[in-house]
Amino acid sequence: MPLSTARRTGLVDQVIEQLRRAVAGGEWRVGERIPNETVLVESLGVGRNTVREAVRALAHAGILEVRQGDGTYVRATSEVSGALRRLCGAELREVLQVRRALEVEGARLAAAHCTPADIAEMRTLLARRDECAATDDTDAFARTDAEFHLAVVRGSGNRTLTELYRGLIEVVTASVATTRHVPVEMVDHGVLVDQIAAGDAEQAARTAGELLDRILAGVDSADSC
Secondary structure, eight states: OOHHHHHHHHHHHHHHHHHHHHHHTTSSOTTOBOOOHHHHHHHHTOOHHHHHHHHHHHHHTTSEEEETTTEEEEOOSSHHHHHHHTTTTTTHHHHHHHHHHHHHHHHHHHHHHOOHHHHHHHHHHHHHHHHHHTSSOHHHHHHHHHHHHHHHHHTTOOHHHHHHHHHTHHHHHHHHHHHTTOOSOOOOHHHHHHHHHTTOHHHHHHHHHHHHHHHHHHHHHHHHO
16 A cells, blocks of 8 residues: 555544544534534644545444535444444334344343442433323433433443443434334333342343334334234
């Protein structure tokens, strides 16, 4: 590789990392438009081609979305989430299946390893979720529901499982928003927390699985109508 190419590639990688950190750190939130190319060139101290290559790479990864004539928007906070966000809609069923696998194991492990502080956080988020459920704010409800399920998985004490679920939080939130009004009898989330607090690993896993099974059945029923 020519030295000039190597230098350019290294500079692009640095800019990609800077932009990725800005997104992951919340400087630019999902759905927001990032600064235009001129501003990025000035703030990063690099050329336009470097900025364009970095933006193109992050758009390919699903983190950014370039809208011609409008600007560049944040689509997701990670490559994994960006890839899975594209599945919401036509591939919603696959997203729910992934959620089921992670949430069932998360609930099982949480029942065995969670702390009183973990349980307190789950109950706090559940109360906030129930408050949101009484409103028409689907976005707030979806975010709070996703945070609750993340708290359950975090209670597992398994950092790898937790980080994997955290990486999917946007697609989890999107799936909650999409299925909020699916006509199914919802499983009481409070029962799940009680089972985790009681250390009943098998029952907690069963309840977590039933929750997703009902949503999946509702999605299949809606698709067949």
